[in-house]
Amino acid sequence: MTGGLWVTFEGGDGSGKTTQAGLLEEWLRESGRTVVRTREPGGTEVGNLIRDIVLHHRGDIAPRAEALLYAADRAHHVATLVRPSLERGEVVIQDRYLDSSVAYQGAGRVLDADEIRRLSLWATGGALPDLTVLLDLDPVAARRRLDADDKPFDRLEAEKADFHARVRSAYLSLAAAEPSRFLVLDAAAPIAEIAAEIRDRVTSLWG
Ligand code: TYD
Secondary structure, eight states, X not given: OOSSXXXXXXXXXXXXXXXXXXXXXXXXXXXXXXXXXXXXXXXXXXXXXXXXXXXXXXXXXXXXXXXXXXXXXXXXHIIIXXXXXHHTTXXXXXXXOHHHHHHHHHHTSSSOHHHXXXXXXXXXXXXXXXXXXXEEOOHHHHHHHHOSSOOOOOHHHHHHXXXXXXXXXXXXXXXXXXXXXXXXXXXXXOHHHHHHHHHHHHHHHHO
């Protein structure tokens, strides 16, 4: 994609994506850039309908159907919002993109990570961000920090912890495979420190 700049934020739930996306947006606006702030699932009217299904539907959704719903949201989002904004030379700051599908749907163990990635790339005509910020956080440590009483996990909690550990390691493998697209930061570091590293990388992209 030419013109503009496309930055996506990835990481586990509660890793601080929204806070950092907000700080980056503020800094870019202050320096006079036009910024479009968006997210997946969602970001468009159709996307919000799909978001409602994937996040709030009670009961199961077959894994392939779920993967297709995220891909459908993504296809519409890129075609109608992301690509036109970039073509106008704007900056798009986005919470979650295809790496979320690979990490989360792949961690469900039913679908193959490469297939999920290919599906998303097909859906978007191969669109990849200029920069993907991965806010990396150990999910067990994050949870322990929140837990006042350090009691052991029950079975369901242990399963959830295992899922989040798989999501985290999938993210780290994606970042290792594409080091020039990814910036991996320790989400436990101070907010201002993380924000400064992101600004530095964005500045270097504009070189
Ligand atoms: P959201 O409400 O955006 O919260 P947050 O990003 O703060 O965690 O939740 C989005 C959820 O959707 C999150 O649990 C990850 C999941 N997700 C997928 O499983 N696949 C995807 O392709 C995307 C974009 C999100």
